[in-house]
Amino acid sequence: MFWFKRGLCFLPVFLVIWSSSTFIISYLIALLRHDVDIIFPYISDTGANPPESCIFGLMTFISACAGTATIYGRYKYVEKLSVDPRVVYPGLNKAAFVFGMLSCLGMCIVATFQETTVAVVHDIGALMFFVSGVLYTILQSVLSYRAYPFGSSMSVCRVRLGIATLASLAFFPTVICAFFVTQTALRRDTEQKDYPFYLASAVCEWIVAFSFICFFLTYIDDFKLFTLRVKTEYAE
Template sequence: MFWFMQGLCFLPVFLVIWSSSTFIVTYIIALFRQDVDIIFPYISDTGAKPPESCIFGLMTFISACAGVATTYARYKFVEKLSEETRVVRPCLNKSALMFGMLSCLGMCIVATFQETTVTIAHDVGALLFFVSGVFYISLQSFISYCAYPFGSSIIVCRARLGIAIIAALAFFPTVICASFVKQTELHRDTQDKDYPFQLASAVCEWIVAFSFICFFLTYIDDFKLFTLRVKTEYEE
């Protein structure tokens, strides 16, 4: 059996590969069509115009669905682990699940409402995605330490904590710098007064997004250890 076929390992593997491809493919297409500038546009800028907007919307929605499946599988894994060891409080596990689902909902909103079409809805979705995502990986990092040594190794726990810290630190300049950006054009002049703020915000946005991807990479070994089964009961 291949390593990615063990347990539910394919879930985080697919999520990481597909999400990375979503950002990279739409970025390359947008550059090829000269719809965005070469140096660090916002992620949403790469999916603002068709045809890349169609690809971005579809691939982001699939990523959100994969995120829901992965988040729920992680929740059930921690729940089962807690039943046997009592190392993680159920309310903490449920809170992490809630933030994970909210983050995926934010992704769906971002995929549905393009930045240049329905800006307010898009921004709300992006904020929901990033805020909930940071809370989710922070809670999962704490849960990992609570479950140690029954869950992940100490190296994985530290890796998750480090990624969560990077994501949290990068999130604040993403929002703060974005508040100083007055223009919303896809092509910017480097001489604009607010250009440095947009560049800093965009760079930090990419850091936060790929921090989430790196965090799900750490799930791979855990997901090799378990499977989920659906039980059907028929009531007459």
């Protein structure tokens, strides 16, 4: 049996590959069409104009669906590990699941409402995605340590903690520097005073986004260990 057919590891594998492709493909199309600057545009800028906006929206929505399935699978897996509440508190697992779902909802909002059409709704969705995503990685890191030696190895726990820390540290400059950005054009003027704030915000945004992708990459070995089954019952 091929390794990606073991358990449910195809879920995080697909999520990582698809999400990475979403960011990269929309960026390359926008770059080839000269819609954005070559040096670190905002991720949303790469999906603001058609046709890249159509591709970005569709691929982001699929990523959100794959993320929902992966987060649910992780929730059920940790639930099995938390038979003894002294090891893994069930409420912590549920809280992580809620934040994960909110992050996926934020992705759907970002995919549906482009920044050039409904900017307020788009920004709310992006903030929901980043805040909930960072909290999700933090809680899952805590769960990994609490569940050890069951589930993940100590090296994986440390990697998850490192990724969660990086995402948390990069999140704050992403948001704070964005408040000082006054330019609204997709192609930025490097001579403007707000350009350093824009560049810092955009770079950190990419760091946070790919931190999430790397975090789900650590799920692959765990997802080899279990499967999920749907039980159907007739209602009387």
